[in-house]
Amino acid sequence: MIRLPSTTSQTKYRPVSKETQELYLDGDAMPIMSGIVQTCVKYHEKTADFQDGDCLVTKVLKGMGAIMKPPADLTAHFDLAVRNRVKQKLKKEQAGLESHQASNLWQETFRYNYVVKLAEANLRTYHRENPGSAADASQAEAEAVKELVDVVSKGRSAENYRKHHRFWKFLHDVRVEGTNNEMEDTEVRMLKDGLTHILLFRTKGFNRRFFNKTKDSLQTVTGPSKFT
Helix, strand or coil: CCCCCCCCCHHHCECCCCCCCHHHHCCCHHHHHHHHHHHHHHHHHHHEECCCCEECCCCCCCCHHHHHCCCHHHHCCCCHHHHHHHHHHHHHHHHHHHHHHHHHHHHHCCHHHHHHHHHHHHHHHHHHHCCCCCCCHHHHHHHHHHHHHHHHCCCCCHHHHHHHHHHHHHHHHHHHHCCCCCCCCHHHHHHHHHHHHHHHHCCHHHHHHHHHCCCCHHHHHHCCECCC
16 A cells, blocks of 8 residues: 655655645545545455455346346245355355455546547548548547547536546556556555555545546655656
């Protein structure tokens, strides 16, 4: 997890930009980071059986029929002898819910990649249909954002498209920034692991903050580090 820099050790860090210490100094940001830590801890509490170390994550059921099927334990004879089986079943179900949530948060960090791929496809189509004509790459990306945002959001304002565009790009950049390199030293790898945990266990408060305030967001999250 991201480690707060001490006053005595700040000199050995090289900041990404002049904005990079904002997350540590902003009083509104600290509760958000605390919430992410708590979410991370709760995830591991709910997806592992600490008595035997088994992972309880289960496959997500597909199809409305499977989803709406009543539990077999409730359609058969129920007595106190089945209590342990029922409790274990509930633990596995909860583990699946927690894992699915983390998976969704991680998959969201790839939405900007979809934007780029769709924009590239649109540009290829344009060049094929208009040989010799120049196409605006930034406009193609903006149109790709609009197309994908319309799938996941009801908002149709230019501001909503802009915020999604910058937020998805921000999540992408944090994921890339957090990619570990075996050649890096332990301290840098730990800091990058912290970025990955932020993406996996980010809270609604974190999303609201960086969806609405996206200026220098990557530098705000990475904080003082030796990434560059």
